[in-house]
Amino acid sequence: MTKPTTSNTGVPVESDDESLTAGAQGPVLLHDWYLIEKLAQFNRERVPERIVHAKGAGAYGELVITNPEIADYTKAKLFQPGVRTESLVRFSTVAGEQGSPDTWRDPRGFAVKFYTEDGNYDIVGNNTPVFFIRDAIKFPDFIRSQKRLPGNGLRDHNMQWDFWTLRPETAHQVTWLMGDRGIPKTYRHMNGYGSHTYQWVNAAGERFWVKYHFKTDQGIDYLTQEEADRLAGTDPDYHRADLWNAIERGEYPSWTLKVQIMPVDEAESYRFNPFDLTKVWSKKDYPLIEVGTWTLNRNPQNYFVEIEQAAFAPSNIVPGIGFSPDKMLLGRVFSYADAQRYRVGTNYAELPPNRARAAEVNSYSKEGAMRHTFNAPEVPVYAPNSYGGPHADPERAGDGGQWGFDGTAVRAGYIRHAEDDDFAQAGTLVREVMTAEERERLAHNIIGHASNGVTPEVLERVYQYWRNVDADLGAKVEAGVKANLAEADGAAHQPAQEGQSAVAGDSAAPKVKVGAQA
Structure with missing residues (x-):
């Protein structure tokens, strides 16, 4: 037996196919509550995507x-x-x-x-x-x-x-x-x-x-x-x-x-x-x-x-x-x-993928949008209390892994250690971890990415950035980017061929993979 369509609250629905209208060709009626529920739910079907890690x-x-x-x-x-x-x-x-x-x-x-x-x-x-x-x-x-x-x-x-x-x-x-x-x-x-x-x-x-x-x-x-x-x-x-x-x-x-x-x-x-x-x-x-x-x-x-x-x-x-x-x-x-x-x-922790599955939850959190679990009415909503509500147990919880530190408020960055340098470990990765073939692909990827729409002023810093990582890599990046830009510049100044637009920008882009986005 086919299950009947219902509303979100379990009420049987009259039709999946036609809206309620004033006559066959009249306006849709606002009191078609199932139409309103269906469209309103659809409008809210997506939560905001993550600012990062969206896909x-x-x-x-x-x-x-x-x-x-x-x-x-x-x-x-x-x-x-x-x-x-x-x-x-x-x-x-x-x-x-x-x-x-x-x-x-x-x-x-x-x-x-x-x-x-x-x-x-x-x-x-x-x-x-x-x-x-x-x-x-x-x-x-x-x-x-x-x-x-x-x-x-x-x-x-x-x-x-x-x-x-x-x-x-x-x-x-x-x-x-x-x-x-x-x-x-x-x-x-x-x-x-x-x-x-x-x-x-x-x-x-x-x-x-x-x-x-x-x-x-x-x-x-x-x-x-x-x-x-x-x-x-x-x-x-x-x-x-x-x-x-x-x-x-x-x-x-x-x-x-x-x-x-x-x-x-x-x-x-x-x-x-x-x-x-x-x-x-x-x-x-x-x-x-x-x-x-x-x-x-x-x-x-x-x-x-x-x-x-x-x-x-x-x-x-x-x-x-x-x-x-x-x-x-x-x-x-x-x-x-x-x-x-x-x-x-607010209550995201109650949703199926986020709720605790192997642990009991005893929390004083209450109310807020979409709250659907709750304590028994006799459980107090505050701590401490005299009526058997949950209480913190430092022995069971531990201290959360504390450490000693100076209590003075400063904006000092990290304490520098003997071999701390922003480029040193990157250089080690290039010279000692990567193979020759991996270094070639690394240079190829950097050259393709940096050849695509980067201004001359920033490119000078790009070249120095990679020279600081590794001198040979920096030289290769600079030579490769300049060759790409020269080729693109030459193509931009060629006479338009039959069927090809000479509008600025149509052929001026460097011949690199534009999909190489970081």
Whole structure:
């Protein structure tokens, strides 16, 4: 028997096909309540897209802890021997909008929510171990420089390079971005990183600094700029479809979770500032330690409900895990949860992908738009109280991973350590990590991007920026960009051929891949 159509409140609907009108050709009547409900619901069908990471894909999975020694470093329940924890991941691009191609050159978001016995724990990272900036106060400026111009609404390479070259701390991440890993072959073929430095606390109260590394078991693979540009036009949802189809086929992608662990008392004397998000810790100094295996084994049943409404925030931590003096992390602790309250709503934590699944929720939060759970009427709405309401338990919660610091308010930036330099690790990446072929592709990608609409004044800084990273790379970038511009200038001054417009701008653009957007 076919189920009857009803309104959102369960009232049977008279017709799915015709509106109520005053006669066959008369005006539509306002009291056709189902028409009004249907159109009003449709008008509100989309929540505001994320300002960053708007385009993405996701799936459910499970983390299984395989190394019992990890419990020596943290009391967090999800990292205890043999524990299995359900999780949700959302992969994404950063700068593009909802409808943008998956294969633009861009960092990839790598946000994971673990449904633990002590509440939800979110690791909100990227497919790179570093980031463009080291202080959250610069974040709005950085993102605006990667978005669109206010006048014409277009992406602008000049704006990007202007910001990057005025902020030398971006060099390490931009080198990653312009290299092979700037366009992963699929979401399955990239690593994920917590990127930030976090704090772990064990059962004895000992503290450690930690960095997360999700190493893909499928192997690192990438798209060339030319492959990515082709797919951007022919298959803009390439990465989303690949992830969905792989899981549907039963080819469950997996990652090996590893960590770097630094004893707290070694941070002050380490050669790089360990809390600077633009730096990595040397694996020779702090080798990777295996934690467990993380596998994606279930697709969402509804993309909007489970992925678009998924809300990740680094403020979601659990006992045994805390923050660090990482200024970007501390800024994100506020901004991410605040963004979700604006984007999804005050009570976003009640939605299916965000609510606690393995932990009991005892909260004094109440009311607000779309609230649908509530305490029994006899439960007090304030704390402390004398009537059996929940109360804070510092022994169970821990202190959230505190650390000592000077109480004087300053705007001092990071303390410089012995080998801190904005270009040094980028140079090491180029000279010691990349192969000769990878260096060639890096130069090719930079030349193509910088040849596209960047002003002469900014280009001079671009050349110096890359010379500071590596002298040979800088020279190659300068020679390549100048050759491209000379070729474009020559083409612009050629007489118009039959059937070809000679209007300025039609043929003056450099012959580079305009899809090479960061």
